[in-house]
Amino acid sequence: MASFYIIPKLNYYKPRTLKEALALINSLQNFKLIAGGTDLVVDLKTGRIKVESIIDISSLNELQYIKINEKEIKIGAATILQEICENKALREEIPALTEAIESMGSWHVRNIATIGGNLCNASPAADTAPPLLILNAKLKLESIQGKRIVPIEKFFHGPRQTELKKNEILTEIVIPKPPKNTGMNFLKLGRRNAFTLSVVGVATLVSVKNRVFKDVRIALNAIAPTPIRAYKTESALKKQKVDLKIIEEKVKIVTEEIKPISDVRASAKYRKEMAIVLTRDSIIQSLRRIGLILEEKA
Numbered sequence: 001m002a003s004f005y006i007i008p009k010l011n012y013y014k015p016r017t018l019k020e021a022l023a024l025i026n027s028l029q030n031f032k033l034i035a036g037g038t039d040l041v042v043d044l045k046t047g048r049i050k051v052e053s054i055i056d057i058s059s060l061n062e063l064q065y066i067k068i069n070e071k072e073i074k075i076g077a078a079t080i081l082q083e084i085c086e087n088k089a090l091r092e093e094i095p096a097l098t099e100a101i102e103s104m105g106s107w108h109v110r111n112i113a114t115i116g117g118n119l120c121n122a123s124p125a126a127d128t129a130p131p132l133l134i135l136n137a138k139l140k141l142e143s144i145q146g147k148r149i150v151p152i153e154k155f156f157h158g159p160r161q162t163e164l165k166k167n168e169i170l171t172e173i174v175i176p177k178p179p180k181n182t183g184m185n186f187l188k189l190g191r192r193n194a195f196t197l198s199v200v201g202v203a204t205l206v207s208v209k210n211r212v213f214k215d216v217r218i219a220l221n222a223i224a225p226t227p228i229r230a231y232k233t234e235s236a237l238k239k240q241k242v243d244l245k246i247i248e249e250k251v252k253i254v255t256e257e258i259k260p261i262s263d264v265r266a267s268a269k270y271r272k273e274m275a276i277v278l279t280r281d282s283i284i285q286s287l288r289r290i291g292l293i294l295e296e297k298a
């Protein structure tokens with residue numbers, strides 16, 4: 001069990017604009033950004049993170065929005081999870097993200113925690129990562145020098161390590177709209193049914209033509225140092241007939257792509273077994289979303 005202690009005195013900054021925030025992080029040294037604080041405050045209290053200053057970006061309106069146009073969905077990094085979860089258009093367009101967020105924490109946590117905080121904290125179990133990975137999301141990183149766009153699969157470098165430079169803020173998540181007739185889904189296995197971190201989480205996306213897989217995308221969390229795409233398993237399924245036996249055979253490949261550890265939540269062996277089961281179930285659910293119901297034989 002982690003022991004908690006009183007957070008030492010910190011300098012607290014609350015910039016009024018993104019420009020002010022970017023200037024501040026460019027000039028300060030030993031600091032952390034804080035959005036909802038649902039990860040950071042725990043880290044400060046356990047002493048895992050020690051800093052002199054915190055910069056509060058939770059009130060920056062410039063980072064709080066959901067915009068949808070014909071091609072893309074754009075979500076401001078400081079948008080709270082509950083707002084994303086309640087957005088009907090997002091539920092329709094990209095249900096895997098809605099389902100992942102619904103599985104996170106409690107209503108109270110989701111009302112303060114942000115999507116950007118979940119990604120930048122870079123936990124291997126971050127639940128917004130698998131759906132954003134299958135959606136080929138891109139992340140906009142900004143500093144006073146300018147902006148750069150990074151594909152989400154290049155963003156995670158390791159547990160709590162990301163592509164962000166010291167003077168950069170994640171400002172926006174850009175999600176290309178998936179083609180019509182695409183089915184997607186997120187499934188999470190935790191130690192309880194609710195209010196729990198992933199033992200394994202899987203997001204899948206499928207599209208099918210003449211009962212053959214045209215596209216298959218699979219992403220998992222809590223089974224490697226970072227959330228991952230399972231490209232080998234995807235390739236094995238592409239161009240295959242949509243058939244339960246074939247799916248069950250091919251999803252076993254996922255164990256070659258993951259490197260789970262044993263920890264307080266589950267053993268590595270259990271995670272491997274569950275990664276197969278959840279990948280299979282998630283594909284079946286995604287197929288169901290496009291009207292393909294597979295018969296399970298008794």
Ligand SMILES: Cc1cc2nc3c(=O)[nH]c(=O)nc-3n(C[C@H](O)[C@H](O)[C@H](O)COP(=O)(O)OP(=O)(O)OC[C@H]3O[C@@H](n4cnc5c(N)ncnc54)[C@H](O)[C@@H]3O)c2cc1C
Pocket residue numbers: 032033034035036037038039040041077078103104105106109112113114115116117118119120121125126127128164168169170171195196197198
């Ligand atoms: C009770 C409880 C239950 C939880 N359940 C889940 C769960 O089921 N699934 C799950 O994935 N997580 C869960 N979490 C973890 C946490 O709530 C999420 O990761 C949340 O989305 C973090 O967002 P935040 O805004 O609170 O981040 P913060 O704590 O404010 O920040 C987290 C980190 O990201 C950095 N950061 C934040 N925003 C930015 C930005 N825009 N640019 C650059 N850096 C930034 C901060 O400096 C910090 O290092 C839970 C936490 C609690 C306390």
